Amino acid sequence: MTTTSPSVPSPVSTPASSKAPGTDNRPGRVLAAVLAAQFMALLDVFIVNVAAPTIRTDLHASGAGLQLVIAGYTITYAVLLITGARLGERLGHRRVYLAGLALFTVASLACGLSQSTGQLIAFRLAQGAGSALLIPQVLSLIQRTFTGEARVRALGAYSAVLATGAAAGQVLGGVLVSADLFGAGWRPVFLVNVPVGVVLLALAARVLPADSAPPAGRARGLDLPGLVLLGASVSLFTVPLVLGEQKGWPLWTWLCLAACAVLFALFCGYESRLAGRGGAPLISPRLLRAPGMGGAVFRLAAIMAVNAGFLFVLTLHMQGGLGYSALRAGLTFAPTAVLFGVVGLTWRRWPRSVQPALVPGGFALTAVASLAVGLLLRDGRDVGVWLYVAFVAAGIGMSLGFSPVLTRALATVRPEDAADASGLLATVTQLGQVTGVSVFGALFLGRLESQGTPGAYSSADALLVCTYALAAVAALGAVSGLVRMRR
Template structure:
């Protein structure tokens, strides 16, 4: 099978530490996606936050992140990847300080939203630079490390959050989970100034402000009622908001068809692999985000684990995902297009087994084994999905393609927390039953990904 890839634009200027700097930024952003899952109960007690407020602390970051990623990616293409990366890193680090100093629920939610905006400027430049700098086998290896970083960042957030909350450094309780970003952000800024190439995509598209003005309220109208509906007993305004989000998405589609520089160009969606890859990532990350959030609730609220113990339960699954993501290339090349179709059903079986462990109250080693099995399946599929989805994207469309894929990853996590978190909290009965029902729906979502993944093989 003949494939085409974008010619690397910055290969001659690539610094040996370039990938390290990029993946560190990706790691930081993902860390702050998941760190609140474990720190959540402590935050809830300290700030007297309700369940809906806690979900907004978690998802407020990823809502803004998802809304602005395409715009952030396009700004990088127009004004230089290094420049926009640096701006995003400064905003992200400053907002982390504001999170650590938050005095109530409202101030923390607001700071998390600003933090998400910084991540939306910073993170798209990671894929932009991987696409523009590496080609062929080098790009495949970079994608494998990228996928391993995603697994590590998501789970490290759980573990590090548990360690920091349990340590109660200087009597600051949960606040160090955000304050730790300050020294890391400062060091990374200095490194990035030295190793990131200063360039963009000469033909990068302009901004689509009308599209953004419709997409932002559409996402809010979808996520906020899902997050707050359970605690507020599904008020009328929530149903009106959900209906309004449908109208806003229809208007968004209408405006995008006539926009000079649409957020999601039709030409990009016609590139082979891009659309099925984006849908596959959206479904997979919805399931993964829901699994992380609901399992953290199950082991802390149901089994009575501490924040540290809850974080440690995610380590085996993370190691399995990261290892498989790094090693899938050793398989024969003829197998690579089939890996998403192999991995996703394995993942679905693993998460269905999770449902059994929740229902029967199996001991911790059994729960760890079923989570690892599900992560093995996702690990088999994830990096090949990214590689197959982006392999034919021409250089002028790199920024848009990177923005689209990262948007799907982040939007999936938002929907996972909102949908499966609400499902877990809404299901009647004890926590065993809630965990079982939620895990079964997560398994069904993973199995559904085989439909778009099958198109990647073609």
């Protein structure tokens, strides 16, 4: 990154008179409300994986149907994130946040009461739409509510929530499915969101700052052509990545990816021409030209792909190769999640002399930790304490590759571009996770199948190949960070 930590710009000011009657928008309570909802929405990406076998048995779901139950949430979530950010800017972050949280809560109830695979797929799509409305408002509300060092601390907490969502989802999913509460089987993994969502709706309605109208001349349209082009290109990217491995990568998956590249090029061209005519593009070219934004987008995508791929392939190895239960596998990742969160909250207090090296150093540490995990587990057995040391190093490295990048990227954004930046960075984060699970998951499963009969040793061999790939991606991130630091 830069050789000095950039100053953080002030968010869009909100007049004191804009405080709604009956609201209590103290910053700490605002942060608690938005991050709790963020955590709940992220949890839902991972919690369903553990319940998948039970869902399949109870609803007699086909393989394709089960894939759509798991993937439907991710697909609509990724496709609609940019739109959610623009709606927040146009209609008000508080209003859209509450609408997204309400939709997510109602959809969770409907998922838990579903009586068929088709119903569950439809309500999972609705859940993803609710998250797409909700999540972009989190960063925007942080931008509005906090300034200076307080904003940096808030973004550190945001990073910690992102880190713990994956591990917590697997742990909580294992607990709820194993408990079989009231004989409900898989349904509590969805129904648990309902009381939490209701409480958060009541809290958010009280503590979130009231929306104020955009200044004259700043109210922008939705850019429907851009929305269609971007939505189509993201769909054509996420659907084959999510479903391709299970389907054996048929021709249609490759055609979709090729069409994605074409539509994304058309989207970029259209957005540039629209901005040149004085219109309001979905993603402002000015945002993409902000100092270091392009590199930050690459590094965020890379570290989230490594993070998601690391967790996913290790979960497969631990449960399939080492015979861990879902609960034990989830708990094994606790050191990674805890250290990711701790570092995300404290890195700004580290010595100023080391600040420029944090990002490349974090990526390099992630590469070393990934390789260490693969080598430690290469014999197909549990190696004890050294594995946890490697997990600690992975948590520190991935946090350093994420938290400073996110904070400094937002520091370069003008207040009027906060909504666009929130949507863009949230989308990049989500697409990075989808890519990591799909690419590294396909590599692991493909290598496992090539070994013949599955077992602890063949699973370990597949894991070792994946850790080489994970380390290579992390090394690219380190190089990118070094280039930025030298500039």
